[in-house]
Amino acid sequence: MWIVRPARHEDLAGIEQLVVGQGPSVSTTLPQSRDKLSERIDQSLRSLADDPSLKQGERFLFVLEDVETGRVHGTAGIDVHAGLGQPFYNYRCDELIHSSHELGVSNRVEVLYPTHELTGRSLLCSFAIDRALRGQPAFELLSRARLLFMAQHRERFTDELIVEIQGVQDEDGQSPFWDSLGRHFFNMDFATADYYSAIKSKTFIAELMPPHPIYVTLLSDAARQAIGRPYEAAAQTLQLLQREGFSAGRHIDIFDGGPVLECRLNDLYSVKNHRLKTVKRGDASRGLAYMIANGENEDFRCGLANVSDGIGDVIRLHNDVADVLRVNDNDDVAMIAL
Amino acid sequence: MLVIRPIRNKDLDALYGMAEEAGVGVTSLPANRDLLARRIAQAEDAIEQRVAPEHARYFFAMEDLDTGRCAGVCGIDARVGLDDVWYNYRVSTMVNASSELGIHVQTPTLFLTNDMTNCSELCSLYLAEPYRQGGNGLFLSRCRSLFLADFQEFFSDKIFAEMRGYSDEEGRSPFWEALGRRFFSMEFQDADYLTGLGNKSFIAELMPKYPIYLPLLPKAAREVIGKVHDNTRPALHMLEEEGFNFNGLVDIFDGGPVLEAFVRNIRAVRESFNRHALVSRQEVETPLTADNTVLVSNGSFRDFRVIRLPASCVRADTISIPAKAAQALQISSGDVVRIVALKDKHVANVPKRRFS
Numbered sequence: 001m002w003i004v005r006p007a008r009h010e011d012l013a014g015i016e017q018l019v020v021g022q023g024p025s026v027s028t029t030l031p032q033s034r035d036k037l038s039e040r041i042d043q044s045l046r047s048l049a050d051d052p053s054l055k056q057g058e059r060f061l062f063v064l065e066d067v068e069t070g071r072v073h074g075t076a077g078i079d080v081h082a083g084l085g086q087p088f089y090n091y092r093c094d095e096l097i098h099s100s101h102e103l104g105v106s107n108r109v110e111v112l113y114p115t116h117e118l119t120g121r122s123l124l125c126s127f128a129i130d131r132a133l134r135g136q137p138a139f140e141l142l143s144r145a146r147l148l149f150m151a152q153h154r155e156r157f158t159d160e161l162i163v164e165i166q167g168v169q170d171e172d173g174q175s176p177f178w179d180s181l182g183r184h185f186f187n188m189d190f191a192t193a194d195y196y197s198a199i200k201s202k203t204f205i206a207e208l209m210p211p212h213p214i215y216v217t218l219l220s221d222a223a224r225q226a227i228g229r230p231y232e233a234a235a236q237t238l239q240l241l242q243r244e245g246f247s248a249g250r251h252i253d254i255f256d257g258g259p260v261l262e263c264r265l266n267d268l269y270s271v272k273n274h275r276l277k278t279v280k281r282g283d284a285s286r287g288l289a290y291m292i293a294n295g296e297n298e299d300f301r302c303g304l305a306n307v308s309d310g311i312g313d314v315i316r317l318h319n320d321v322a323d324v325l326r327v328n329d330n331d332d333v334a335m336i337a338l
Numbered sequence: 339m340l341v342i343r344p345i346r347n348k349d350l351d352a353l354y355g356m357a358e359e360a361g362v363g364v365t366s367l368p369a370n371r372d373l374l375a376r377r378i379a380q381a382e383d384a385i386e387q388r389v390a391p392e393h394a395r396y397f398f399a400m401e402d403l404d405t406g407r408c409a410g411v412c413g414i415d416a417r418v419g420l421d422d423v424w425y426n427y428r429v430s431t432m433v434n435a436s437s438e439l440g441i442h443v444q445t446p447t448l449f450l451t452n453d454m455t456n457c458s459e460l461c462s463l464y465l466a467e468p469y470r471q472g473g474n475g476l477f478l479s480r481c482r483s484l485f486l487a488d489f490q491e492f493f494s495d496k497i498f499a500e501m502r503g504y505s506d507e508e509g510r511s512p513f514w515e516a517l518g519r520r521f522f523s524m525e526f527q528d529a530d531y532l533t534g535l536g537n538k539s540f541i542a543e544l545m546p547k548y549p550i551y552l553p554l555l556p557k558a559a560r561e562v563i564g565k566v567h568d569n570t571r572p573a574l575h576m577l578e579e580e581g582f583n584f585n586g587l588v589d590i591f592d593g594g595p596v597l598e599a600f601v602r603n604i605r606a607v608r609e610s611f612n613r614h615a616l617v618s619r620q621e622v623e624t625p626l627t628a629d630n631t632v633l634v635s636n637g638s639f640r641d642f643r644v645i646r647l648p649a650s651c652v653r654a655d656t657i658s659i660p661a662k663a664a665q666a667l668q669i670s671s672g673d674v675v676r677i678v679a680l681k682d683k684h685v686a687n688v689p690k691r692r693f694s
Contacts, residue, residue, distance in 0.1 A: 098521060100543040103532075105523055107544065184553035185434045187443055196439055208434055208441065215546055217520045218554040 001068070002138045003303040003324055004145035006048055007041045007061040007075065014072030015041075015063065018128050030075060030126050031198035040077075040126075047080070048297045056085035058156070060149070061126060062300075064133075064142040067324055073133055074142045077126030078149070080156060087116035088123075089206035090251040090260055091214070093227065110216035112227075114209065118251060118260065122150075124163040127237060134236060137304055137338055141291055143240050145302035147270040148293040148334050154265070161265050162251075163241060166234040167258025168226040177257030180223030185210055193255060206254055226257040234258075244269045274336040277315035279327045284308065284316045289338040292317070294327050301325045304338065340474065341666045342481040342644035344385040345378055345399040345411060352399075352408035353378070356464050366413070366462040368534030377462075381413070385640055391492040392417045396485070397462065398642070400469075400478050403666060409469045410478045413462035414485065416492055419455030425541055426451055426587040426596060427550075429563060446560075448550040453587060454596065460499040463573065473628035473646075476680055479576050481644040483606030484635035484676050490601055497601050498585065499577055502570040503594025504562040513593035516559030521546055529591055545590065563593040570594070579682060580605045606633070610678035613657040617664040617671045624648040631680040634659070636667045643667045652677060 007015065015037055019030045030037060040061055047058035058081070064074035082088040091112035099106035124146060133139050150157050169175050169190075178190040185208065186193055197205045216224055228248060230238050238261075245268050246261035253260065265271060287308030292315075294301050305321045315335065317327070327333055345353070350371070357369040368374075381397035383389045393416065400410035418424045427448040434443040460482060465475050486493060505511040505526075514526040522529050522544050532540060552560050564584060566574050577597045581604055587596040601607055624630065626646055634657065635644045645666050651658045657677060659667065669675060 098544045100540040103524075103540050103544075105540075105544060107521065107523055109521065109546070111548070181554070184551065185443055185445060186439075186441060188441075200438070208436055208439075210432065210434070210445065210551055212447075212549045212551075214554070215520075215548070215550070218517075218550070 001066075001303055001305065001321070001324055002141055003065050003067055003301050004062050004076070004142055005065060005301050006298060007044055007063045009038070009041055009045075011063050011072050012038055012041065015075055018072065018075060018130065030077075030128060032195065033199060036199060044077075045298070048300075050297075056081045056083075056120070059084065060146075062142075062146060062149070064129065064138060067303075073138065074129035075126055076128075076142050076146050077124070078146055078157070079123040079125055081120045081158070082123040082162060083116070083119040083203060084201075086119075086201065086203040087206070088119040089114060089116050089203065089209070089254050090118055091115070091254050091257075092117070093216075093250045093252060112214040112216060112252075114211060114213070114254065115251070118162055120158065121160050121162050122157040122265070124161065124241075137289060139236065140240060140338060141302070141304050143237065144244070144270050144291060144336075145293065147244065147268055148274060148291060148302055148336065149300055150265060150268075151271045151274055152293065152295045152334050153297075157265055159265055161246075161263050161268070163246060163261045164253050165238050165241075165258045165261060166231040167253055167256030168229050168231055169256065175226070175256040176220065176222035177226040178255055180220040181214065182209065182255055190256070197255070209254055223257065228252050228257065228259045230258060231256075270336050274334045275309075276313075276332050276334055277309075278313055279322060279329055279331045279333055280314050280316050281319050281322045281329055282316050283318055285318045285321075290335045291338055292321070292325060292333050292335045294325050294331065294333055296326070299326055307335075309335070309337075339403045339645065339662065339666060340409065340469075340477065341401050341403055342398050342412075342478070342642070343401060344640075344642055345381050345397045345408075347375075347378055347382070349399050349408040349411075350375055350378060352466075353411060356408075356411065356466055359467065360464055366534060367411075367464055368531055370531075370535065373535055384416075385642070387640075392420060394492065398481065398485075400465070400474070402469075408466075410465035410474070411462055412464075412478050412482055413460075414482055414493070414497075415459045415461055417456050417494065418459050419452060419457075422539075423542060424452055424454050425545070425590050426454055427590050427593075428453060429552075429586050429588060430549075432551075446552040448552065448563075448588075450545065450547060450549075450590070451587070454498055456494060457598075458493040458497040458601070460497060460577075472626070473631060473680060475572060476576060476628060477631075477633065477644075477646055479573070480580070480606050480678075480680060481633060481635070483580070483604050484610060484633060484644055484678060485642055486601050486604065487607045487610045487678075488635070488637050488676060489639060490607075493601055495600055495602070496598055497604075498596050498598035499573075499582065500589055500596050501574055501594045502567040503589050503592030504565045504567055505592065511592040512556075512558040512562050514591055516555045517546075517550065518591050526591065533591070541590065559593070564588055564595040566594055567592075581608075605682050606678045609682070610676050612637075612674050612676055613652065614655060615664065615667075615669050615671055615673045615675050616653075616656040616658050617669075618658045618660055620658075620660060622648055622651070622660050622663075624650055628681055629683070632677050633680055634663075634667065635676045636669050637674060637676050638668070641668055646680065649679065
């Protein structure tokens with residue numbers, strides 16, 4: 001059985017293994033550094049425990065676990081406030097009309113404005129999964145379990161959510177957008193910038209980017225085409241998020257030009273359509289595949305199980321499933337069909 | 339004999355001929371008859387003092403007294419950017435540094451400015467083809483320093499000249515191709531012509547207002563920023579010898595450099611001096627070479643005249659001026675004239691300049 005639960009220190013080795021296999025991509029994955037990963041887990045645990053010293057720095061990290069083996073096969077996170085109290089940078093794609101009445105000329109000029117207007121919104125992030133599980137139910141569970149957590153802890157999060165989708169890269173991990181823009185100001189390739197971004201914080205790197213708007217027409221063809229385009233490998237994630245209600249706005253990542261998706265928390269499919277039921281333990285194990293989550297913090301569990309959903313307020317869970325989810329009779333769970 | 343004098347309406351045909359000959363890139367001399375007639379009228383207003391000094395657009399003609407033909411022109415605008423808006427790019431440096439990451443990247447960046455507003459400009463220098471010899475170009479360019487020296491109060495402290503930027507044999511400007519074309523949707527020639535007509539509002543309307551990071555432009559464009567057209571190199575050299583320097587501003591269309599100097603520091607202004615004229619019956623026998631020539635002006639505003647004489651005419655308190663030259667200068671014995679050596683003997687070899 002697959003479950004998603006908060007990351008613990010014991011997961012460090014498993015997470016590290018996952019992250020190293022991911023390759024570069026600024027902002028979406030986790031730092032390729034044991035110390036930094038350990039820090040991330042620690043932050044997540046403190047966030048779950050409502051440590052007041054975190055202020056705007058709360059961030060949750062969940063892992064996908066195969067209950068039978070205890071192994072970690074994926075990670076998914078939420079930063080409660082994008083930027084974690086620091087500015088969260090993006091480019092906003094905008095258009096200016098340069099027109100001359102006298103000459104009868106009217107040009108649409110595309111401009112990228114550096115902005116941090118998305119700072120503070122809750123951000124879905126740190127999604128990484130075992131390649132073998134792409135396209136499997138576990139993939140969907142890992143991505144959507146966070147949404148059930150949000151649904152059950154509505155007050156922790158902002159009304160508007162964002163998620164950054166990895167931008168276009170070539171086979172060698174080079175980003176055409178970075179090569180045409182960021183590289184000029186850093187003298188380093190995308191992978192190196194990505195490394196520093198994870199180690200030093202994305203804000204740190206972003207603040208070294210040029211402060212003035214960028215005329216799109218001056219970028220290379222490849223870079224222009226990469227603006228707002230997702231990396232092929234991220235297509236599945238993108239589709240899943242789109243089904244949940246996310247759509248691309250006018251913001252892109254400042255490093256690789258990937259799109260930033262936006263959605264209101266209350267408009268998320270999983271938030272709108274999940275139902276709360278009262279648990280009744282037993283030995284029923286027939287029915288459709290559902291995601292079922294308890295309402296806990298540190299003990300948050302969201303698992304995948306076959307149950308038959310009735311009209312009433314009660315859901316019958318198999319004892320094994322209930323054990324894994326750590327729920328007893330009369331506990332409330334949130335559930336939604338996969 | 340060649341004499342410099344204020345331009346007159348009768349010079350229009352010759353001026354139009356030169357404008358046609360000049361072609362693209364000599365922005366301040368567009369081949370448009372009405373416009374050139376207007377320029378002459380403005381110059382007449384200026385020299386007759388019918389306009390306020392800051393609106394004066396002085397325009398001088400070099401006349402060949404033997405033929406009565408106008409052989410070249412040169413101008414001084416008392417101020418730029420007062421009626422319209424004067425644009426340049428400033429080549430600035432932005433530094434991106436982080437000691438933690440070991441980064442220190444300097445990024446040359448173009449900022450759109452109006453920095454030359456309210457400055458005087460040397461402009462519209464053009465010498466007809468057959469006269470391009472014997473130091474005539476120097477004469478035509480530097481005669482203006484004598485006007486500046488006598489009437490400094492009518493000009494700003496600083497004066498500048500815009501140099502025509504680089505373009506290839508086909509007249510293509512790599513700077514324009516990389517930047518202007520993307521925003522103006524027109525040919526360089528057309529943009530240049532419109533500017534010459536004094537129609538500058540389109541620049542404000544179509545030009546990018548935000549800074550341009552030079553690394554985003556192709557190498558060919560970056561390399562020609564601050565670089566002059568091959569035909570303009572002598573003019574550049576002439577100005578540099580006189581103490582003008584590239585001031586970090588470039589033309590927004592072709593990237594040509596702006597050279598500037600404080601009027602009081604211009605070599606020919608600084609070194610010019612006054613003498614009493616002594617009109618002599620003797621003809622001058624010494625042949626004029628650029629090195630032994632002095633420029634002599636009559637110090638008159640409305641009837642400004644400049645001629646050339648051999649340096650040997652200059653004495654301790656006087657200058658001996660042959661009758662014909664005196665007539666051309668419209669002076670008689672006892673009048674005070676202003677004199678300066680055509681070339682500074684101390685700077686025979688100014689090192690060649692490079693921007694890139």
